[in-house]
Amino acid sequence: MPERVMMAPSILSADFTDLGAAVRLVQEAGADFIHVDVMDGHYVPNLTIGPPVVKALKRVATVPLDVHLMISNAEVSVDQYLEAGADWITVHVEACEHLHRIVSHIRASGAHPAVSLNPATPIEHIRDVIADVDMVLLMSVNPGFGGQSFIPRTTRRVRMLANMCAEEGVFPLIQVDGGIDLATAPLVVAEGARVLVSGSAVFCADDPARALREIRHAAESAIV
Numbered sequence: 001m002p003e004r005v006m007m008a009p010s011i012l013s014a015d016f017t018d019l020g021a022a023v024r025l026v027q028e029a030g031a032d033f034i035h036v037d038v039m040d041g042h043y044v045p046n047l048t049i050g051p052p053v054v055k056a057l058k059r060v061a062t063v064p065l066d067v068h069l070m071i072s073n074a075e076v077s078v079d080q081y082l083e084a085g086a087d088w089i090t091v092h093v094e095a096c097e098h099l100h101r102i103v104s105h106i107r108a109s110g111a112h113p114a115v116s117l118n119p120a121t122p123i124e125h126i127r128d129v130i131a132d133v134d135m136v137l138l139m140s141v142n143p144g145f146g147g148q149s150f151i152p153r154t155t156r157r158v159r160m161l162a163n164m165c166a167e168e169g170v171f172p173l174i175q176v177d178g179g180i181d182l183a184t185a186p187l188v189v190a191e192g193a194r195v196l197v198s199g200s201a202v203f204c205a206d207d208p209a210r211a212l213r214e215i216r217h218a219a220e221s222a223i224v
Helices: 016-028 051-060 074-084 099-108 123-132 154-168 185-189 208-220
Strands: 006-009 034-039 065-070 088-092 112-117 135-139 173-177 195-198
Touching (some): 006 034, 006 208, 016 051, 016 208, 034 051, 051 074, 065 074, 074 088, 074 099, 088 135, 099 123, 112 123, 123 154, 185 208, 195 208
Parallel strands (some): 034 065, 088 112
């Protein structure tokens, strides 16, 4: 397990009139990924961005694009995001009928595959693909909107996931998304999370760069 915390600021909370500047700002502050929330207005109620924006972000991003597909029928459109330049692609267990197939396709296409679980989805649902992914994303809010409050039982779920990975002898990155800030980041890192998605706590702060660095510092203080 990595002994450092990786930050993946979510541009969902950034100023959409100047995403390029937002990306450059957090990259200079040490972001490890740029987290891109793709929502279709069907799997989740909100509607955000698509492949053209991912392609545009690729031109300014110097760190990997971490594209989170909160969409129905991801099998149908995943190639568009691969072609647009996604470096990591996360699909939802709940929205993919053929999970192993799409995970294998993402890897064969040269990107890093990841899977996501909603707060009420049992961790056990991904046991059969845990060896085939590079990262597991645990949602600590119900997906669809930024600015939600962290669901406390997520800490227990991170520990359960870490234990399951150890049982299987595989160690994908554990990412947590939703309500991550100075108070909650150490809680999930103490249980095994190493990639933190933070949107409003970074981009809605008076100084986003400072906020990102402070969240990482607080989180790394919990590594034992």
